[in-house]
Amino acid sequence: MEDSGSYLEVDVNGQEVFFVxxxxxxxxxxxxxxxxxxxxxxxxxxxxxxxxxxGGAKGFELMARFCYNNGxxxxxxxxxxxxxxxxxxxEMTKEVSGSLSLIEQTKLSLKEISYWSWSELLVALKQxxxxxxxxxxxxxxxxxxxxxxxRLRLVSASxxxxxxxxxxxxxxxxxxxxxxxxxxxxxxxxxxxxDDLVVFNIEMIEKAIKVMITQKFDNRVICRFLLNxxxxxxxxxxxxxxxxxxxxxIDLLSTLDQCAxxxxxxxxxxxxxxxxxxxxxxxNKLEVMIGSQLDQAAxxxxxxxxxxxxxxxxxxxxxxxxxxxxxxxxxxxxxxxxLKKVAKMIDLYIAEVAPDPCLKPSKFIALVMALPDSARxxxxxxxxxxxxxxxxxAGLSEEEQKMICSAxxxxxLSLEACEHLAQNTKFSAKSAVQALSCQQFKIKxxxxxxxxxxxxxxxxxxxxxxxxxxxxxxxxxxxxxxxxLSTENEKLKENLRGMQWRVxxxxxxxxxxxxxxxNVIKSKLSTTPSNPRSLPRLCS
Numbered sequence: 457m458e459d460s461g462s463y464l465e466v467d468v469n470g471q472e473v474f475f476v477x478x479x480x481x482x483x484x485x486x487x488x489x490x491x492x493x494x495x496x497x498x499x500x501x502x503x504x505x506x507x508x509x510x511g512g513a514k515g516f517e518l519m520a521r522f523c524y525n526n527g528x529x530x531x532x533x534x535x536x537x538x539x540x541x542x543x544x545x546x547e548m549t550k551e552v553s554g555s556l557s558l559i560e561q562t563k564l565s566l567k568e569i570s571y572w573s574w575s576e577l578l579v580a581l582k583q584x585x586x587x588x589x590x591x592x593x594x595x596x597x598x599x600x601x602x603x604x605x606x607r608l609r610l611v612s613a614s615x616x617x618x619x620x621x622x623x624x625x626x627x628x629x630x631x632x633x634x635x636x637x638x639x640x641x642x643x644x645x646x647x648x649x650x651d652d653l654v655v656f657n658i659e660m661i662e663k664a665i666k667v668m669i670t671q672k673f674d675n676r677v678i679c680r681f682l683l684n685x686x687x688x689x690x691x692x693x694x695x696x697x698x699x700x701x702x703x704x705x706i707d708l709l710s711t712l713d714q715c716a717x718x719x720x721x722x723x724x725x726x727x728x729x730x731x732x733x734x735x736x737x738x739x740n741k742l743e744v745m746i747g748s749q750l751d752q753a754a755x756x757x758x759x760x761x762x763x764x765x766x767x768x769x770x771x772x773x774x775x776x777x778x779x780x781x782x783x784x785x786x787x788x789x790x791x792x793x794x795l796k797k798v799a800k801m802i803d804l805y806i807a808e809v810a811p812d813p814c815l816k817p818s819k820f821i822a823l824v825m826a827l828p829d830s831a832r833x834x835x836x837x838x839x840x841x842x843x844x845x846x847x848x849x850a851g852l853s854e855e856e857q858k859m860i861c862s863a864x865x866x867x868x869l870s871l872e873a874c875e876h877l878a879q880n881t882k883f884s885a886k887s888a889v890q891a892l893s894c895q896q897f898k899i900k901x902x903x904x905x906x907x908x909x910x911x912x913x914x915x916x917x918x919x920x921x922x923x924x925x926x927x928x929x930x931x932x933x934x935x936x937x938x939x940x941l942s943t944e945n946e947k948l949k950e951n952l953r954g955m956q957w958r959v960x961x962x963x964x965x966x967x968x969x970x971x972x973x974x975n976v977i978k979s980k981l982s983t984t985p986s987n988p989r990s991l992p993r994l995c996s
Contacts, residue, residue, distance in 0.1 A: 465503040472513040476520055478502065484523045484558065486547030510541035510587035519546060519558070527555030531565045533576040537583045537600075540566065541590045566596070569603045577604050578652060585657055597663060605667045608649060612674065650681050654688045658704050661685060665708050675716035682708060683721055690728070699732045706734070710741045717745065719752040726760070743774070747781025751794040755804045767814040772823055775805060779826040792830075799831035803838060810844040817856045820845055824863040835868040839877065846882040861887045866894045 464478040482488040491504065509516055519542045522529040531539060540562035542548075548558040556564075572580070581600050584591040591597050653661065661682075668678055686705050690698045706725065709717050722745055729739060746753070758775050762768040782798060783790060806823060809815055824838060832838070842860055846852070852860070861883060869877070874891040877883055 463502075466516065467503070467505040468509055468516045469507060469512045472516075474513075474516060474520065477524075481520065481523050483552055484527065484546075484548050484550050485519075486549055488546070490547075508587070508589075510545050510590050511538035511583070512586075514538065515542040518542065519548070522548075522558055527552045527558075529558070529561070531561060533565075533568075533572045534579055536562050536565045537580045537591065537596065540596060541584075541587050541594070544590055544594055566599065569599065572603070574607060574652075577607070578655075581660065582655065585660055588659065597660075598667070601660075601664050601667050605664065605671055605673065608668075609671060609673065611649075612646075612677075646677065647680060647684070650684050653681070654685055658689070658701050662704050662708065669711060675712045679709065679712055679716050679718075679721075683724075686725070686728075695732065698728075699734055702729055702732055703734050703738045706738045706742050710745060714745060714748055717749075719746060719749045720754070720757070722746045723753065723757040730760075730763075743777055744781045744784075747778040747784070750778050750782040750801075751797045753801065755801045755808075758801070758805050759808065768809075768819070769812040769814065770809050772809060772815065772819050775802075776819075776822055776826055783828075795827070795831045796833065799827050802827060803832070803841070806841045807837065807844070810841040811848050813848055815845075817849070817852060817859055821859050821863050829865055829868075832865070832868060834870065835865050836870050836873045839864060839869060839873050843880065843882060857884065866891045869894070871895055 462478050464476050464481070466474045466476060468474065478488075478492065482492060488504075492502070506516075511518070515538045518529070518535060518539055522539070529539065539558065543558035543562055551557050551560075555561075569577075577600060581597070581604065584597050584600065588597070653664070656664070665678060665682070669675075682705055686701060689701050693701065702725065706729075709722075709725075722742065726742055726746065729742065758770075758778075760771045760774055762771045766773075779798075779802070802823075806820075809823070810820070824841075842864065846857070846860060864887070866874070866887075869891055874895045877891045878888045880888075
């Protein structure tokens with residue numbers, strides 16, 4: 457029997473203390489050999505403390521059994537990961553009595569990963585989480601993840617063929633034969649593996665998703681998994697864990713095809729992010745993703761409360777940034793349909809924020825003018841919002857009122873809106889004249905059958921033009937009388953009669969507007985603003 461001096465006290469990660477034969481372990485471990493050199497063991501009470509030994513007490517025990525069994529061990533899928541990482545940590549490269557070193561034996565076993573069951577892969581990856589540094593640096597983690605993702609791709613491909621079954625040759629080594637019924641149920645749902653991967657930490661998930669992206673995995677499925685993962689993890693996580701999970705989630709989603717990421721889900725992440733104080737770069741990525749598909753958003757999603765310290769009711773700055781990112785590629789990059797859809801939604805949003813007494817004119821105008829003029833076919837909703845804003849902000853300076861009025865395109869106002877504006881004391885006389893002039897020119901163009909562009913600041917009719925408008929209806933009547941309209945031309949006859957009636961009506965409207973313009977100019981110069989009028993209802 458060897459004297460006590462040949463024994464070594466080993467404290468493993470503060471979990472457990474082992475008393476082992478020093479000579480036995482040093483004969484296999486390069487780390488212990490270097491630690492004790494050529495010591496004969498005459499010194500007593502030798503002790504070594506490990507703080508980060510892979511696998512902890514269990515890992516050390518497996519390694520010690522290997523040494524005491526003269527370099528032989530039963531290596532299985534359930535213990536090979538621990539044994540391999542302990543062997544790397546303890547530098548077990550020595551071959552004793554013709555036996556391969558522990559590192560070489562575990563490497564040979566790891567070559568059989570393709571034959572492991574799904575559950576064995578999960579167990580192996582779960583073990584790696586507790587000693588990630590060693591497992592990752594050795595390339596073991598990426599090897600396991602590659603096998604896992606490859607298995608998922610194989611299963612996904614099988615979903616497209618009802619004839620494929622878990623017992624076919626392609627799946628013979630992919631599944632645990634003891635869980636056949638569970639496996640069959642897996643094939644019946646695309647997202648069967650979501651719950652299996654929820655057990656992993658966010659670092660492991662990040663590595664797995666990057667491999668999925670590299671292997672051209674379906675981005676829609678990846679997105680659904682990440683959203684499911686966040687929901688499951690954040691339910692019981694600490695604030696720091698939630699922040700880290702959310703930031704990593706945003707980073708990963710930003711690398712996916714944006715068509716695979718629902719805009720509604722992004723707004724859900726945004727609401728979560730508000731309370732977590734996520735880093736600025738992640739927040740910018742999230743806003744860019746939302747902005748790039750703003751046409752898919754709902755108006756209610758834009759009603760985000762202002763951050764602390766800002767008096768606005770809603771976060772108008774956020775919406776302005778969304779619009780900036782939406783137009784980032786230029787107006788030509790955004791289709792006309794998408795642009796108009798966003799414009800309609802933003803006009804509704806403008807109407808919601810207009811009554812906010814704390815909203816500054818500069819912010820309000822920036823919001824109104826964030827979209828190009830081509831995005832709106834009509835400015836009636838904008839006029840309604842401007843009117844509402846001026847109603848609430850009655851104390852604006854003349855300069856601020858001019859700023860508000862400058863946001864209007866009077867050429868795109870309906871006749872009803874122009875008539876209301878002409879009598880609206882909250883708008884200047886110049887605005888009223890511009891609106892009526894634009895309508896007068898449009899009526900004249902209809903009568904003359906022209907579509908010549910003309911700037912809205914120079915649209916008043918000259919006396920000669922006014923006289924010409926009065927003669928147009930007579931010309932149509934004379935032309936109709938000269939035509940020899942037979943029964944076969946009855947449709948043409950009806951069209952001419954309709955045109956004659958329309959011209960007469962347009963003449964009446966034009967004369968009415970001409971009178972209104974003169975009255976407005978006189979009243980604006982000679983009277984003061986009357987009591988505030990009720991808000992216009994233009995599109996009800």
